[in-house]
Amino acid sequence: MTEEKKPNRLIHESSPYLLQHAYNPVDWYPWGEQALQRAKAENKPIIVSIGYAACHWCHVMEHQSFEHEKVAQVMNEHFVCVKVDREERPDVDAVYMDALHAMGLQGGWPLNMFLNSDAKPFYGGTYFQPQQWVNLLINIADVYKKNREELDNSAEQFAAHLNRSELEKYGLSKSNFHIREEDLRLIGYNLSTKFDKEKGGIGQAPKFPMPTDYLFLLRYYSHTNDQSILSQVNLTLREMAYGGIYDQVGGGFARYSVDAEWLVPHFEKMLYDNGQLVSLYSEAYQLTKDPLYKDVVYETVAFVERELMRAGGGFYSSLDADSEGEEGRFYTFTKEELQDILQDEEPLFSKYYHATAAGNFEHGRNILHRRISNEKFAQENQLELEVLEEMVKGWKDKLMAVRANRIRPGTDDKILCSWNALMLKGLADAYYAFENKHFLELAVDSANFILDNMTHGEKLFHNYKEGKATIDGFLDDYALLIRALTRLYEITFDEQWLQRAKALTDYTLEHFFDEKENMFFFTDNSSEKLIARKKEVMDNVIPSSNSVMASNLHFLGLYFNEERYQQLSDEMLSRMTDLIIKEPSFLSNWASLYFHKLTPTAEVAIVGEEAAETRAEVSAFYLPNILFAGTTGKSNLPLLQDRTAINNKTTIYVCYNKTCQLPVQTAAEALKQLKDRAQQPTSKFPSL
Structure with a gap:
């Protein structure tokens, strides 16, 4: 008879990621004052282990280390152990990820940092193999006892680094007040040097969808009529839509492709990607009228509504990559499975989606993908286009019916304001492009859910689950929601959305703005104080909160004739201009604002x-x-x-x-x- 596992403190948390660790033998604490006080009282170092529910290597390290009694015994004896969901606490993650970079190490998750009892970091890393992890624990515990002063000195140096201004770090302390045609073209050229002109995207493997890059390039094309830029955008959007990164059966995009061809995805599906990609494909459709882009938008919205929408409103965060102990099993098929499902139509299906007996993935399974348009495939196989399209629809229906009976990947069912705002804007953009009333209904319902459940006055909350919103909103929650509500006003002309966007903007100016640097902090001045108060200025898969706020101030300044908004937007952009020109792939949302101010709006x-x-x-x-x-x-x-x-x-x-x-x-x-x-x-x- 096996001994029943006892829960640790994480059993009382709402985060699915923390709950995954609730029965570890590790004596985990959630992030908070209780853990810090214990570390001081017992004179112990702190382990802060940061990850998220859809993180594959986070699961691996849990199974290999955190679930094992002997490993847990070492951790519990010598350390105070803290688990953090980076999606719930991006402020904590940002501080310690910056510390890891300052140590000269490459970032990623799981992120495992060692802190002194003042929460200041002195060492860290990402994934560790079990024996490597145990050896490291023993060594750090020994050094902490024997050379505490040396570690504290190191921690003080890292803390000082963390408190350096982001603008100082990137050499952006001076304003550069110019908006010039030649500089916009230089931004476009510098970004173009990173293009993969064979398979689309920017750079080589792994490849992430980077929606803000292509939204900028669409704007750049509209201004310059540079056909090579439009060709690159179309190449990228087409290859992503044909690739394994796109769920050919059920719609929606995985987080990234491990190869340069967009074929093999890391199968986790994130709300933030899909919301932004709905916006991107909707906008691209407006320019090109490519029916493929319309299909992607409709199928992706259907996926989100079917698999990520909560019954009472709001959108869940993500789907895991794994099911039944295998990555991608839910989405892939063997040749034999396809023959059983499709019978006589299987050979044509397998030709269309490139399925083989050997498979193109693990265990002889096939990641379905396309290489040519429906028009070309119909022509090559002597089919009427309408007949092929009807067959494809039937294939998808049959495979979806089979998938409905499979064990599903885990769902991270927390609701995040910022990611919901990205999906809200995606729905609004889809309505703007297609005038589909269902998209409008989903958008309005989404806005009402956020404002009814994740606000207190003009203050936002970052998270919501089971009737509770507990974490103060971060700048990206405000910035992305302001942008989404502004767009919702444009498609409805209902002024409540615009007025709410302005009220949220005024709140950020009072509680987040740093007048010394004309930029916004990531955290509210009334929220928990960490060892450093960061600013987010570099665009990534999600645009930086400061770039979104600068754009919000630009557009709301025009709507409300607010000279202060316009001036602040100009000053924020002027700080970034030189770096935008040099490194547009890290500042493409800023580059879009540069375009908006050049033409003008x-x-x-x-x-x-x-x-x-x-x-x-x-x-x-x-x-x-x-x-x-x-x-x-x-x-x-x-x-x-x-x-x-x-x-x-x-x-x-x-x-x-x-x-x-x-x-x-x-x-x-x-x-x-x-x-x-x-x-x-x-x-x-x-x-x-």
């Missing part, structure tokens, strides 16, 4: 009974540097004040830099004004 006010329909006519065309305001009656919004429906007919006012064109009453006339003006870039700042 068109302000389109629509007044009259058909305001929504007129907006839809105009936005059917690809116009990336535009904002819409509209009303069927009167409005106090500055962009709509003193604007009327002339002769009771819906009227459109196109304005730039507080200067308006003549009012017009058809979408075609407004589009002509917009296209004529778009060919006349102006420099906002003088060259210094």
Whole structure:
């Protein structure tokens, strides 16, 4: 008879990642004052182990080390052990990941850091094999007892490094006030030098979808008409949609591809990727009208709604990569399985999706992928396009029915404000592109869920689960929600969304803004104080919270005629300009803001009974540097004040830099004004 496992302190947490460790023999604490006080009282070092629910190597280290009594015994005897979900506490993760980089080590998860009793780091690493881990524990425990002063001195040096300003670290302490055509082109050129021109994407394996890179490139193309840029965007979006990184059966994207061909994914599916990729493919469709992009948007939204949407509202965070002890088992098929499911149609299916008897993945399994368009495949196989498309739909239905009976990958069912905001914006962008009312309903429901369950006054919470929101919002929660609500206003002309975006912006200026550097801290000034208060300035898979806030200030400054917003946005961008030009792949959302300030942004006010329909006519065309305001009656919004429906007919006012064109009453006339003006870039700042 086996001894029943006893839970540790993590059993009371809401994070699925922490709950995964709740029956480890390790005496885990969640992050908090209790663990720090014990470390001081017992004069012990602290282990902070950081990961997330969909992290494969986090699971491996748990199984190999944290589940074993002997390993746990060493950890419990010599250390105070703290488990952190990086998705719940990105502030803690950012501090200690920065510390790891300062130690000259490469970052990743699991992140295992050793701290003194003041929570200051002196050593760290990522994944450790079991014996390597135990040896390290014993050595650190011994050194901590015998050479504590030396470790404390080292920890003080790392703490001092962590408190260096990000702007100082990247040499951004000086403003560079210029917005120039030649610099925008240099940004585009420098980004283009990193293109993989064979398989799309930027750089080589592993390849991550980087939505902000391609959103910038779409804007760059719209301004320069550089066909090589559009070709690279189309190559990348097509190869991702054809590849194994995209779930060919059920829709939605995995987090990244381990190879350069987008074939073999790391099978975890994250809400933040899929929300942003819905935005990207929707925008690309507006420009190209490629039906593949439309299919990707509709299938990805269907996946999110089916597998990540909570019954009472809100979207879950992620799906694990593993099921039944194997990575990707839920999504892959053997040739024999396909023959049983598809019978006579299997040979054509396998030709379409490149399935073989040997398989292209582990255990003879196949990652389904495509290489050519439906039009070309139909032609090569002497099929009518409509017949092929109907067959593909039938194949997907049959395989989805089989997958419905498989053991599903684990779901991380916590709800994060920032990631939900990315999905909200994706849904709003999908409606903007396709006018599908279901997308609009999902977007409005999502906004209402966040504002009803994750706010207290103008203050946001980062997380929600089982009726509780417990962690103060971070800057990315505010920034991404402000951006999403602004977009929701544009597709509904319901001013409550815009007013809420402004109120949240004013809250960030009061509680997050650093007037010395004209940038925002990542944490609220009323929240828990860590050993360092960080600022996030570099764009990654998710755009940096400061770049999003700078863009928010730009657009809300136009909506509300707020000179302060505009000035702050300009100053934030000016700090970053030189680095944007040199390293655009790390600052592509900043680069998009550079584009918006160069051209400049068109302000389109629509007044009259058909305001929504007129907006839809105009936005059917690809116009990336535009904002819409509209009303069927009167409005106090500055962009709509003193604007009327002339002769009771819906009227459109196109304005730039507080200067308006003549009012017009058809979408075609407004589009002509917009296209004529778009060919006349102006420099906002003088060259210094």
